[in-house]
Amino acid sequence: MSSPKAQLEKLPRSVQVLLALGAVALAAFPLVPSDSADFYLQMLSQMMILAIFAMSLDLLQGVSGLVSLGHAAYFGLAGYALAFLTPADTPISLWWALPVSALGAGLAALVIGFFVVRTHGIYFIMVTMAFAQMVFFLFFDNKELGGSDGLYVNFRPDATLFGWAGIDLENKTTFYYFTLAMLVAVYAFLRRLLFSPFGRVLAGIRVNEHRMRAVGYGTFGYKLAAFTLAGTLAGVAGFLWAAQTGFVNPDLMGFHMSAHAIMMVILGGMGNFAGAIVGAFAFEYVMHFFKDLTKHWQLLMGGFIVLVVVFAPRGLLGLSEKFQRRRGVNSDE
Amino acid sequence: MDFANFLIQLLNSLQYGLLLFMLAAGLTLIFGIMGVVNLAHGSFYMLGAYLAWFLASQFDSLVLAIVVGTLLAVALGWALEWLLFRHFYHRDHLDQVLLTFGLIYIFEEVRSILWGDDVHSVPVPELVNWSIPLTDNLSYPVYRLVISAVCVALALGLYLLISKTRLGMKIRAGAFNREMTEALGINIRLIHGVVFALGVALAAIAGMIASPISSVYPGMGSSVLIMCFVVVVIGGIGSVRGALVAALMVGLVDTFGKVLLPQIAGMAVYMLMAGVLLYKPEGLFKQ
Amino acid sequence: MSDLLLSARSLTKRFGGLAAVNDVSVDLFRDHIHAVIGPNGAGKSTLTNLLSGDLPPTSGSITLNGTETAGHSPESISRLGLGRSYQKTNIFLPFTVWDNVRLAAQSRERHWPWNPLRWIGSAQAMAGVNQRCERAIELAGLTHRSQTVAGTTSHGEQRQLEIAMTLATEPTVLLLDEPLAGMGQAEAESMIALLQKLKKDHAMMLVEHDMDAVFSLADQLTVMVNGQVIASGTPAEVRSDPLVQAAYLGEDHA
Numbered sequence: 019m020s021s022p023k024a025q026l027e028k029l030p031r032s033v034q035v036l037l038a039l040g041a042v043a044l045a046a047f048p049l050v051p052s053d054s055a056d057f058y059l060q061m062l063s064q065m066m067i068l069a070i071f072a073m074s075l076d077l078l079q080g081v082s083g084l085v086s087l088g089h090a091a092y093f094g095l096a097g098y099a100l101a102f103l104t105p106a107d108t109p110i111s112l113w114w115a116l117p118v119s120a121l122g123a124g125l126a127a128l129v130i131g132f133f134v135v136r137t138h139g140i141y142f143i144m145v146t147m148a149f150a151q152m153v154f155f156l157f158f159d160n161k162e163l164g165g166s167d168g169l170y171v172n173f174r175p176d177a178t179l180f181g182w183a184g185i186d187l188e189n190k191t192t193f194y195y196f197t198l199a200m201l202v203a204v205y206a207f208l209r210r211l212l213f214s215p216f217g218r219v220l221a222g223i224r225v226n227e228h229r230m231r232a233v234g235y236g237t238f239g240y241k242l243a244a245f246t247l248a249g250t251l252a253g254v255a256g257f258l259w260a261a262q263t264g265f266v267n268p269d270l271m272g273f274h275m276s277a278h279a280i281m282m283v284i285l286g287g288m289g290n291f292a293g294a295i296v297g298a299f300a301f302e303y304v305m306h307f308f309k310d311l312t313k314h315w316q317l318l319m320g321g322f323i324v325l326v327v328v329f330a331p332r333g334l335l336g337l338s339e340k341f342q343r344r345r346g347v348n349s350d351e
Numbered sequence: 352m353d354f355a356n357f358l359i360q361l362l363n364s365l366q367y368g369l370l371l372f373m374l375a376a377g378l379t380l381i382f383g384i385m386g387v388v389n390l391a392h393g394s395f396y397m398l399g400a401y402l403a404w405f406l407a408s409q410f411d412s413l414v415l416a417i418v419v420g421t422l423l424a425v426a427l428g429w430a431l432e433w434l435l436f437r438h439f440y441h442r443d444h445l446d447q448v449l450l451t452f453g454l455i456y457i458f459e460e461v462r463s464i465l466w467g468d469d470v471h472s473v474p475v476p477e478l479v480n481w482s483i484p485l486t487d488n489l490s491y492p493v494y495r496l497v498i499s500a501v502c503v504a505l506a507l508g509l510y511l512l513i514s515k516t517r518l519g520m521k522i523r524a525g526a527f528n529r530e531m532t533e534a535l536g537i538n539i540r541l542i543h544g545v546v547f548a549l550g551v552a553l554a555a556i557a558g559m560i561a562s563p564i565s566s567v568y569p570g571m572g573s574s575v576l577i578m579c580f581v582v583v584v585i586g587g588i589g590s591v592r593g594a595l596v597a598a599l600m601v602g603l604v605d606t607f608g609k610v611l612l613p614q615i616a617g618m619a620v621y622m623l624m625a626g627v628l629l630y631k632p633e634g635l636f637k638q
Numbered sequence: 639m640s641d642l643l644l645s646a647r648s649l650t651k652r653f654g655g656l657a658a659v660n661d662v663s664v665d666l667f668r669d670h671i672h673a674v675i676g677p678n679g680a681g682k683s684t685l686t687n688l689l690s691g692d693l694p695p696t697s698g699s700i701t702l703n704g705t706e707t708a709g710h711s712p713e714s715i716s717r718l719g720l721g722r723s724y725q726k727t728n729i730f731l732p733f734t735v736w737d738n739v740r741l742a743a744q745s746r747e748r749h750w751p752w753n754p755l756r757w758i759g760s761a762q763a764m765a766g767v768n769q770r771c772e773r774a775i776e777l778a779g780l781t782h783r784s785q786t787v788a789g790t791t792s793h794g795e796q797r798q799l800e801i802a803m804t805l806a807t808e809p810t811v812l813l814l815d816e817p818l819a820g821m822g823q824a825e826a827e828s829m830i831a832l833l834q835k836l837k838k839d840h841a842m843m844l845v846e847h848d849m850d851a852v853f854s855l856a857d858q859l860t861v862m863v864n865g866q867v868i869a870s871g872t873p874a875e876v877r878s879d880p881l882v883q884a885a886y887l888g889e890d891h892a
Contacts, residue, residue, distance in 0.1 A: 025732065085445050133625045136632045140388050140444055140588060144580040148624055151577045155617035210758040215749055218761040222741045225730045232690065232728070233807050234716035234745040243751075273573060277390075277452045284449055314464060320456030327450045331442075 025080070025289040026335055027212060027221075033335060037292055044198055048191045056190060060262070063194050065302050066201045067258045072282040072294035073208055074251035079280065080288030081212065082244045083224030084135075085143050087276050088150025089252055091130070092123040094271030096253030097260035098157065099123070101169040109173035112187065116175070120253035126153075127249020128242070135241045150276055158268040168267025171260050187261065197258055201295075204251060208291045220244055221289075285326055287335030296334055352610075355486045360606050366495050368602025369502035373557035374575060375582040375594040376509060377550030383589025384522065384546050385440050390451035393576030394458035395551050399424060399558025400567045401462055404471045413476045417559045421552055428551025432544050440543075459569070468569050473562040498560050505553065506595065513591065522546060578605075581620055585627045587634025596635065641668045643841040644720070644811045649688055649698035649708075651681075658684040659695075660865040666811055666841035671833065673844045673856035677885075681865040682845045683725060686815050689843070690722040691715040703810065716745070721809030723800045725816040725845070731789035735780055735799055736771065738788050742806035743770040770806055777835070778802035779828060794825035801832065812842045818851055830855060853877070861885075 029037075044066070048059060071093055078084045099119035104110045130149045137145055157163045174187040177196075187193045211217045222230045223237050230237050260266050269275065278301065286297025304322060308315035330337050352360075378392050399420060406416035439447050474480075475494045482490035513519035521542055524532045533539045558571070565571065582601050586593030601620050608619030615622075627635060644666040651659040659681045666672050674682050687693040689700060691712035700708045703719050716722075730738045744767045749756040762768075775781055778798045783791060788799060801817060817833070818826050830851050836842065846852050852859070852873075859876040861869045869879045876882055 079445070085448065087448065133628050137584075137628060138632075140382060141584055141633065143388065143444060143448060144584050145624065145628065148577060148581050148584065148621060152618050152621035159617045160614075207758070213760055213762070214758055215744060215747065215756050215761045215764065218737075218741060218744065221733075222730060225732060226728065229728050229730070229803070230741075230745075231712045232692075232716060232722060233742040233803065234713050236713050273577070277448075280445075281449060281452070284445065314460050316456045316463075317460035320453045320458075320460065323453030323456065324450060327446050327453065331446055 026287060026293070026332075026339055027290055029290060029292055030339065032338070033292055037295070040295075041198075041202065045195075048194055059190050059194050061302075061306075063190075063197050063262050064259070065299050066197045067255050067262060068279075068282065068302060069295040069298035070201055070204050070258070071252055071255035072279055072286070072298040073204055073291045074248045074255060075279045076283045076288060076291055076294040077208060077211070077220075077251070078244060078248040079283055080290070080293070081217065081224065082220040082241060084241060084245065085146075085280070086245075086248075087143050087147035087273070087280070088130075088153075089146070089248070089279055090273075090275035091150040091153040091271045092127050092249035092252040093256035093259070093275065093279075094157075094266065094268070095126050095153065096120055096123040096256035097171075097266040097270050098164070098169065099253075100175070100257050100260045101164070101171045101266045104171050104173055104175075106172055109176040112175035112177045113179060116254070116257055119257040120250050123253025123256065124246050124250030127252075128246045131242045131245035131249070135238060135245055147273065147276070150271060151273065154268050154271045154273075157271065164267070166268060168265060171264045171266065174261050174264075193262065197262070200254065200258065204254065205291055205295065208251075212291070216240070216243070281323060281326075283333075284331075285333050287333030290335070293333055293335045300334060355489045358485065359489065359491055360610055361603075362491060362495065362499070364602040364606040365599070366499045366502075366602075367606060368599040369499050369506070370557050370561055371575075371578055371582050371601060372506060372595050372598035373502055373553045374579045375586065375598055376506070376591050377553040378579055379583050379586065379588055379591060379594045380546055381550045382583070385436070385543055387436055387440055388444055388447050388451070389436075389550075390448060390576065391454040391458060392550070392554055392579060393572035393574075394455055395424065395428075395554035395572075396558040396575050397569070397572030398427075398458060398462060399555030400473075400562040400565070400571060401466050401471075401558075402555070403559035403562045404473045404567045405466055407473055413473065413563070417556065420559050421556055424552045424555035425548045427555075428548035429544055431551070432547035436547060437540070437543060455572070458572075462569070470566060470568040472566045475563040492564075494563060498564070501560055502557075505556070509553075509591065518542075518545070578620070581624050584634060585624055587631075587637035590634070590636040593634055593636030641841075642666070643668055643703055644689070644843075645701045646689060647699045647701075649685065649700070650696050651684055651688055651693060652696045657865050659688060661698075662862065662865070662867050664689075664843065664860060666843055668810070668839065668841050669837055670857045671837055671842045671844055671855050672858040672860065673846060673852045674860045674862060675846065675849075675852055676862035679864075680862040682862055683815060684865075685862070686722065686813050686843070686845055690720060690813055716807060716809075719810040720813065721804040721807055721811070722813040723804040723815060723817060725819060727793075727796045727800055729788050729796060729799050729803065732787065734785050734787055735775065735791065735795075735802075736784040738799055739774050739802045739806045740767060740771045742803040743767045743774065746770070746807055770808060774802045774806040777805055777832065779832070794821050797821060797825075797829070801829075805836075810840060812836065812840050813845075814842065815845045816847065817844070818846060818848045826851065 044062065047062060052058065075086065075089045078086050078089065096119040099122045100115055103115050103118065134142065134145050134149060158166050174193065177184045177187055185192050185196065187196060219230070219235060219240050223240060227237050256270065259270070282297040282301045283294050284297065285301050286295065287293030305319060308318040312318065374392065374396060378389065382388055402420045402423065403413065403416050406419055407413045410416055439450060479494045479497050482492045484490045513522060521532065521537050524537065578601060582594055582597045585600065586597030600623065604623050605620050609616040612619065631637070642665055646662070646664045649659055649662045650657060662685055664672065674685065676682055684693065688695045691707065691710050691714070694709040698708060699706060702715065705718055707715050707718065730741065744761065744764065747764060747767055775784060778801045780795065780798050780802055783795060788796065791799065797817060797819065804812065818829055821829060826848070833844070833855055844852070844855065856873055859871065859873050860867055861876060861882050863885050868885060869876050869882045
């Protein structure tokens, strides 16, 4: 996977503006009165959570060039962690549950990564898928872990800190803003990471791992670190998902979930994290649209995916960049 | 475990392993020779099974259904390669993953439209619908032996094709060095079409002959795909011999694992894969 | 006598039955250029790969700056002070010339994992790295092209970039695999001047086909044919060796 495709890293002004407007729109949304407010709040919350999940995969796929078909394993594991940590009769503290769940997912990523990162190319794709399936079956086959039915998360986490009641996550709007804040925080962190010494090494590994080793980088360690970090961030998303929906089941770790994440990242445009956000929203929107349209929505979804691969392999941001270049507008350096 | 039970599990391992081999051989050939990863490979297995059920109920004969089904599968494989896959040989693995995942959706829906989403059973052909007695109360179904025999016959045929025929020689040359083979005037496009159609046919046949014992249900494609990937990873991409050895290993570990250690049964095969990866990250028989 | 920085003894590399490199020994001294020549397929690139860690030897030993390195990984050998340039340009095509060299220079920074700057600091703001990078680019003569995307530079400039990246890690031993490959007259002359300049403080091994360059630069010459060394010595000694004349240089050079 060392194809040296020139990737969009510095975002053109138009995209920056789009993102800013998007953030404002998301922030303003709950203030707009509407009959189906609850429904849309939930839908947007889920889209934001999936955007975090997609960004975590973009770190792996877009930046480091590691195509993982099993990223959902860490998403699901963190969700299950919250389900196990939350007692039957009282909420668990957010400040304890979130780090533990995310780091738990990260630890799983570290262990699995140790086996998986030593493989390359198509092997890497296959083994990441295989290990994710292993995790899937671990939960699916064992009643003690919830089995195929899954588990309930009885309460949303409690954000009380040192006696200060703070925010009430059971309130849909509060949870929505909390999710938005997490989305912005993860995005800001990943953008900084992209241009940090660590991020530059990952980009170098994607473009030419052989030369990176030849100039002295221990690329195995870097890739493993990226894999672990990506797993941890996927865990953050999974935690939020479990808190939002109140329910976890093995499908959260399944093949479809992993494949959807890949498609979100590709659809938006890889390697800059903005594309992952755009892709997540676009993908979810398209899927909802098709599902509303017909019972045979999978046909439309499949066709849509094939069209994207054939005509827009660098995603929506890639298309917009091509379009701008044609019009003679230079993207900002 | 007494001998009769052991024999039963051993025969089951063999049968499961050989079926996996049919699928893995196609996948590993297609990847080894054309460099394309096909996530929809499991869908061919599923389509084969549904086709077998449908045709068997039309013709009232599973054997005829399998013959007709095989011809249809070859045609489908040929068409897919010609229309779609051949344009993706030089694309990123990522694009291929995405493309074939889109195909999974499409195949799922096509099946749903044609034949619905119900689970079906396929009757075992009368001629082989009996069991060999092993002990007073244990016997082994002959049809399972038939499955193994068919797989062995096909495996042998594949071996002969690849090592003993001119076509096989061209296939091997194409795997080794595509540009040179083209330069020598060998019609590489024809080779690719043949290999792809062969891979699809093997997967579909596996689905067809397995349908009486595994029954026919919507999710059968994805569950077999994972095992198929594990086999290819363990065996080494591009190696048909590796696929055979790995498939038999997986058959043994999975079958005996489920019987001896049901708690971690589902995980046993992955632990095997993890172990192999530690020593040979490119599979046991990587070229 | 200058320092012996790299010493390879009885290196052999077999692929199946074929010995691509057969019982080859090479010594690289500081302030010396040691050229390795031979016809195509002689095993020169394989030898370079053995020394740089890209391939493990079947047998033999390699001592680099006092450490035994046969079979070690390329990254650990690089860290011990070896820099290698490639015959087939091996750069980061989508990055600018500056970013290419900067990445190589950054490899020598010891940022510990718990230092947050490694994760959220700006890579372009690393002073030490920038200094090394600037120096390497200047040496290779590419300062005026720093901001150009590597994939859009000319072949000669890419060969210069290849050298710049090798120099950015400040190695003491340089393995240069056909640095003059595909270069025009003027470019080749600049490269030769650069190689002369680099002789000081470096031990250099040069694999080359350009005989004029080789004879003007090399202090020591090793001739390889079919994986084996058939002659080794000063250019004058090698030039007059009848074995070499017959096998490689042809009677015209006698």
